[in-house]
Amino acid sequence: MFRYAAIGLTSALALGAGAGAAHAEVKFGALYPFSGQLALLGEESARGLELAVEQINSEGGVQGEQVKLVQGDAVDNNQAIGEARRLIAREGVKAIFGTYSSSRSIAASQVAELSRIPYFELGAVAEKVTSRDLGYLYRTNPTAKDMARTIVDMIVESVAPELGMDPSELRIGIIHEDSSYGSSVAEFENKYAEEAGLNVVAEQAYPASTVDMSSIVLLLKEENVDVVLQTSYQNDSVLFLRQADEENYDPKAIIGGGGGYSMEPTAEAVGEDVIDGVLDADFTQYNVNPEFAPGVKEFVEDYKAKYDSAPRSGHSLNNYAGAMALLHAIDDADGFGPDEIREAVDAIDIPMGETAAGYGVKFGENNQNTRAKMMGMQWQDGELVTVFPEEAAVSELKLQD
Template sequence: MTITNMRGSSVRRRTTQISTVLAAGMILAGCGGADGGADGQGGEESGPIEIAAFYPTSGSLALLGEESWRGANIAAQQINEAGGIDGRQVKLVQADVPDVNAATSEARRLLDSEGLDLAIGTYSSSLALAASEVYARGGGTYAELGAISEEFNDRGYENVWRTNPPAGTFAQTQIDFISDFVAPELGLGLDEVKVLLVHEDSSYGSSVARSTETVAAEAGITNISYAPYSAESTDLSSTVLGIEQEDPDVVIAVSYASDAILLARQMQENGVVVPAFIGTGGGHTLSGFGETLGEAANYVFNVDFTQYAVNPESTPGLEDFLALYKEEYNEDPASGHSLANFMGANVIFDILAETGGDTSPEAFGEAAAAYTIEQGTTATGWGVKFNENGQNTEAAPYVMQWRDGTLETVYPEMVGTIEPELATSGQ
């Protein structure tokens, strides 16, 4: 029996175990001849391959945490329906981690007490930093599928990996978009463009702000000011007043779910319009942002993981993922976080296929270092190639724009569905 690989050619595995392909177009099952047991460190080879899965499914981060978990969960279900890895089922041991303390304690429990030496997660940078710290120091392996903090891969840990793009690539995409579209459209030179960074003040927002400042300076954009705020705020009127007083050409916003909606609503209520309001993933991606705000969401840009109104030729398998999601949860995805985690989980499963299900840091690290996928051959459009710090260098965010209730992809042109437009005071 043959399988279809990432590039569509028919191949036969080196062993007698048969693998199959999920809708994302990846090889998702494994090679035989593994020594590892249920936990990757010995035991019954027929037992499940257990992987810790850290996601905030309660508390203030639950919206995108749940959405992220759903993507990884669908990937696990599909590989199990296809026969698992080397004939063994994948079991994601989910841990709800609503805050940093929970992420730390749950990581210790699942690594030290339960012996799960491979973990995935989390969507939130603060949580990812906490859980991965425990795994890295405790001799386990941690693979992040959604958090973007630059610090995550800059701590010198050998067994920390990330499949999604980091904050620096978000910043680069934002600055490229300003350079290629916004500044010319406004008739301004880059040194004339006035940028205001409005960001929540956790590691997520602060990391993006620092990266943006660096990338902007390299491009010649130096007129930048800052407006940090707490994501827990219930009133952002002072932030809105600051935006009005600064009168920027561009706002680059970094927000979670509720604060993204609150900021946009209070800007509308006060008649504050910015020509280019550019979100950075987070709450500006959620379908609830468009549904809750209605026309107030129109013309808001967002730089984020791959969303669903995108050129299908660049994202093979995306439509199949949508069907799988709808079948499992009886609704459409709330954001691209589920897709990113689906893709990332499948990368992890594919690496485990190369280890024969061995989750030990040594086996996983060797297989991950050699693992590559070409861009444009997965449902996110991303490729995979890990650098010396464990960061995937073949993943990049795109620019989307809310238009009549749909988050349309507008940049780069090869993945776009419509042309971008700036907001005006008359809209």
């Protein structure tokens, strides 16, 4: 699919992807947390964008110009704002792609809005990202609401039947990191749990930087929680799983909300004996029915060829799928002005099942992709496999009572 040799991420973002000196270039910003606590998933997300740009450039670029990605490091909210300003004022980017972190996306996209620069969010899930009535912000990925809906549906339709229990009999505990990401997912988990008649008996927020979750484990044990829902990043995912194991806390099910629960490094950090059986709701991952997600196998092959490793999570895939839809649309625009880009993006109409992430792309209210969906996965024998919904699954959900 791609015709360019593998080079490092930083070099590609600094130099452009496959652009020759004789070609005209158009600059787009790549604003992600490349350093700091969220760097691992930030870089993984950016790799998907980079692969999309390489493919577009191999096909002739956008409107005949090679795309050059200019990196911005959104290590925290303040730096995300500063980097957005730099990308727009000093680098002259025509649009910004990013950003993975909801809080950083919210901060940086406000800068882009004031400058009338399109901001394309490919990975942040908090509802607030697209609930601010911004005209130049578009989000291709599914949201916190989708994640919570998937988790509750999975409990009702798969977890409870597998355990031989009525869903209302299960004692649910919700724990989450306290930024806009975790808080947004938890809000909708409570909402949909109540609508489904689920019994939420415990809820606890915590800072993602926490170094001790023993008190939360104790709370869950004291409340006899059967099913734990954790919305987290990688470090706090690992911390909870380790401390729950150390305290011999073995609930009937643990369901992660994206972040660390989808990552190979998390499984490596806690070990297969701890991660096996753990469930997860997140973006489309790689062990998915290829008929549901056409092109996913080719994406994995190209990722391995470029980075000499398997993808570390589905964040790269979803950034790739969203970026491809947007870049093809911009290619059809009448120029690189903000309103020309908006008009082209507004016209995107990709049906379900026609992207490598499985979902389609069509923007609705607040420029949110109305066809983006989450999937349900489970760690089985050291691999994260899709188990929900049925049309995307490659294995059955398995639990031990």
